[in-house]
Amino acid sequence: MRFDTPATTNPIDQLKVIGQPTDRIDGPLKTTGLARYAYEQHDVVANQAYGYPVGATIAKGRITAMDLAAARRAPGVLTIVTAENAGKLVKGNFNTAKLLGGPEIEHYHQAIAVVVAETFEQARAAAALIAVDYAEEAGSFDLAAARDSAEKPEASDFGGPPDTSVGDFAGAFASAHARLDQTYTTPDQAHAMMEPHATLAAWEGDKLTLWTSNQMIAWGKADVARTLGIGKDKVRLISPFVGGGFGSKLFVRADALLAALGARASGRPVKVALPRPYTFNNTTHRPATIQRIRIGASAEGRITAIGHEGWSGDLPGGAPETAVNQTRLIYAGENRMTATRLAVLHLPEGNAMRAPGEAPGMMALELAMDEMAETLGLDPIAFRTLNETEVDPENPKRPFSQRQLVECYRIGAERFGWDRRRPHPRQVREGRWLVGMGMAAGFRNNLLATSGARVRLGEDGMVTVETDMTDIGTGTYTIVAQTAAEMMGVPLESVIVRLGDSSFPVSAGSGGQWGANNSTAGVYAACVKLREAVAQRLGFNSSDTVFAEGEVRSGNRSVPLAQAAASGALTGEDSIEYGDLAKTHQQSTFAAHFVEVGVDAFTAEVRVRRMLAVCAAGRILNPKSARSQVIGAMTMGVGAALMEELAVDKRRGFFVNHDLAGYEVPVHADIPHQEVVFLDEADPMSSPMKAKGVGELGICGVGAAVANAIYNASGTRVRHYPITLDKLIGGLPENV
C-alpha cells in the first residue's frame, strides 16, 4: 500500500480496540517465565553445546602469539575458533569493528576466540586457559584531547550533513543584544539492558538458523549472510522476545557470529551469551560529546542567531554522535549554523543508543535555553514560546505536519504548578533540602520506513498476524494485535501475533521510535488486503463492507467472519510504503518535561521529587504501553542527568565500570512520582494509523529538565553531565 496522501477516515478511527489502555497480551508469558529468550531456547534443537568468548585485553595492537594447547586439552572442549581458523569473514555493513578480531586488535574486549564445550562451565574454564601475547600500540582515548584533530564526517541518512548554515550566523550573533556562548559535555553511556546479547546457532547443511536477541531482523539477516559470505536465503533469524536493547541490538554482535562459527566448527548447535562485562566493552555504547552552543537574542527575547557544534569520537571508519540535529528544527531564528566533527578514538565502537544524537543534544540545548532565559530575565516557558516556529526554520516553505509544543507547555505548567516556581535560584528551602523546579522541551522526529505483514484468517475464525517486527519490551505484540482486531472487527482474543522471525514479511523493526507507527501501518495494509479477500469470497462489494463484532456486513447482509474462511484460510499480505509526505512536511513529536528536585544543602545529594511529561505524538495506540515507554525513558533521562557515565581508562583505553555495580542507573526509589499526559492528537501525515513514536521522545530533554531544576534549587549550574554530588557541593550555601 502506498501512503502518499494524508490519511482520511478509516476503520482505525473507530478506536474500539486501538487507543485503549490494553494490558500487554504477552504479559502472562513474561511474568510466568514462559517467554523464551534467546539463551533459553533449550529444546528447539537437540545436542546444544556452549560457547564462551575470549576478549582482547588491549585496546590497540596485534596478537603476536596465542597458545590454545591447554584450552584444547581441557575437559569437554569441542573446538576453539579464532580469526586464524574461522575462514574468510567480511565485516557487516552495520559494524565498524570486526566482530572477530585478530591478529589486529581494534578495541578492548574485541572478541578474539570462542571456546565451544559440552557445558557452559567447561567452556568458561577452558577460555581462561588461553594465553595471548600482544604487541600493544598507543591509541587515542581522550575526546577532549582529540577534539582539535576532529574532522568533518561524511553526510549520512541518519546523521544529516556535517555543516548547515542559514543566513549570517556570525554577524547576527556578534550584534545580538544578549549572547550565550557555552560548552557542555555528555559522557559515554551504556545501554545497560537487562538481557545480555545472546544467540543459539544451528546449521542444517548450508543453512543457518540463529535464535538471537535482535531489534532489526532484516538488517541482522543481511549482515550475518554478508559476514559469513553465504546467501541471505541461507540465513534465518528468530527473535520472539528481546529483554531490552535500547539500540545495542540494532546490529549483529559478536554473540551471533561466535555462535555461528562455533556451531560450524563443532558440528553442533552452539549457544553464546556475552558475559555482562562484555556488554560494555565488546558491544556499542553512546559516545561522549563536547557541545558548544551559541544563542543570540534581541532585548525582548527573540532568537536572532543560534549555533550548535558537536564533537564526538569513534573508531576509524565510524560515525559521529550527531548532537546538533534538533537545533536545526526546534526554535525560530533567522541566522543559524550547526557543525558536527568526528575524532578518531580507539575506544569500543560508538553507535546508537535510545534517541542517538538527540538525547545528548537536547541535554545541552535545553540547558542552554534555560541559561539564556535567565540572562534575558524571561520565564523559560515564555522564552521558548516566543521562539516557537510552525515551519522548518531552515526551509520556511516546509511546515510541521502538526506541532502542539506550546500546548504541551501550557498543560504541563498548569498541572505541575509551574507558577509556584521562583525565578531566582535557591529560594525554597524545606529543612535541609533546597527545592527547585526545571523544565525543558522534548523533541524527537518521527521517522517513516517501509513495513510489511501477513495476516491470515483461519478456518476457526482466528486472525494470525506474522511480521518480522520485534517486541523489545515495548508492547509491540499488543498494538499489532489491537490493529488487526480493529481492522477485522474481532475481539483481541481472536488475534494471534507472531513476531521476530525472518521467514515473516520484512518490517520496519524496532529502533528510532519508528517501530509502533510503521509496523502497525504495515499490519493495517495487510488487513486491507485480507478484508478485500474476505469480501470477495463472500461476494460482497468490498467498498461498503463493514467488519464489526465478529461479523462482515454489507447492505442488509451479515455473515460471521469465520464463515469466509470455512472453505479454506484466507491471507492478506502487504507493506506500507511511503511517498514524500515526510519531505513536504516535517514530522516530529513534542513534549514538555517538568521536574522538581531536592538538593541536600550539605551533601548535595539530589532527589527527584516529581516528574511530568506532556507529550504530543500523534495517535496513542495504547496509552498504557505508551505511558510505560515514556516513564522508562524519563527514568533513563534521570540516569543520564545524575549518574550514568562510562569511566574511560585513558591509558589503557577501555571502560572501567563495566558491570551494573559500577555503572549505576536509577532504581525505583529514586523516582517517586511520574506523570505522563498525552495530547489527544491524530496526525494524518504519518500513516493510516495517524500515530507517531513515543519511545525516544520521553528521554529527549528530560536530562536538561533535571539539570535546570538542580540549578533552580541550588544555584549551581553544572554543564558537564552527569551532575554528580561532587560537582555540586562546592556551590552550596553551607559551604560558601
Place this chain on the structure above:
Amino acid sequence: MYLRPSTLREACEALVEAPAAILAGGTDFFPALADRPPPPRILDLSRIDGLDGLEIIDGVLRIGARVTWSRIARAPLPPCFDGLRAAAREVGSVQIQNVATLSGNLCNASPAADGVPPLLTLDASVELASSSGTRCLPLAAFLLGNRHTARRPDEILTAILVPVASPDATSCFLKLGARRYLVISIVMVAVLLEVAEGRVRSARIAIGACSAVATRMPELEAALIGASPAALGSLVRPHHLERLAPIADVRATADYRSEAALELVRRALRRCDGAAA
C-alpha cells in the same frame, strides 16, 4: 571440589588438608569471580550446625557466621543495635539481605562494607576457629586493609561477638550513595552515644568508605565527652577527621568524601541526640 561438611570440626579438618575458598551467602564470592571460573576447592558453610545462632548471653550478643542481614534487621535487639539494624536494611536489596551474611561482609573486607562502622562502634570482636583451637580478635585488629584480614587460611570465622552497651545508649547509621537504594556507599557513618544527666558520657564514631578500612575517630570521640547532646553537631571540626584518607573514584572525588563525611557525622550525632531525647 565442592565441600559441604555438616560439622565445624569436619570443616576445619578440610581446611587443614588443603586451602579452600569459603562460601557463605555468596553475594561477594560470586560477583568477585567476574568471568573467571570458580576456585578449585570450595567450602560451603550452609550445612554446618550451630553457626546460625543469634542470641544475647551474659551481656554479649553472639551473631553466628550464617546469620543473614535480614535476620539482624528483624531481630528484637536493644537500642544500641539500632545502627547495625539500620545498616542491615541498607545493604544491597532485600534479595541480597536475605542470603548475605554479616560475617561474609567482614571477611570480604571491602572499604565500603556497611557492617563495619556499626560493629566498630559496638566494640565487636570476631571468633575464629581452626583445628588447633579458637581465638578472638577485636574487629579493628581483624581488618588489616582493603580485602585483607588477619584470618589464617585454615580458619573459619564462626561468630561475631558484641558486648551489649548500656540500655540508654542510642545508635544510628547513615549511608550516602549516588542513588537511593541498592548502592555502594560513598560515605557511611555509625554513631553510638551514651548520655547521662544531660552530658555525653561516651561517644563512639566510625566512618567507612573514606579509608582502606573503616575507622573510629578517637579525637572526635574525646572532644565530645561532657558536651551537651544538643551541641554535638557544632563541635565536629574538619581536623577531627584527619585520620580519613579518602580516594577519588567513579562515585565521587576525595574532597567530596571528606566534606560529606563531616556532614554525615554531624547529622548522625543529631539523630542520636534526637533518639535519646
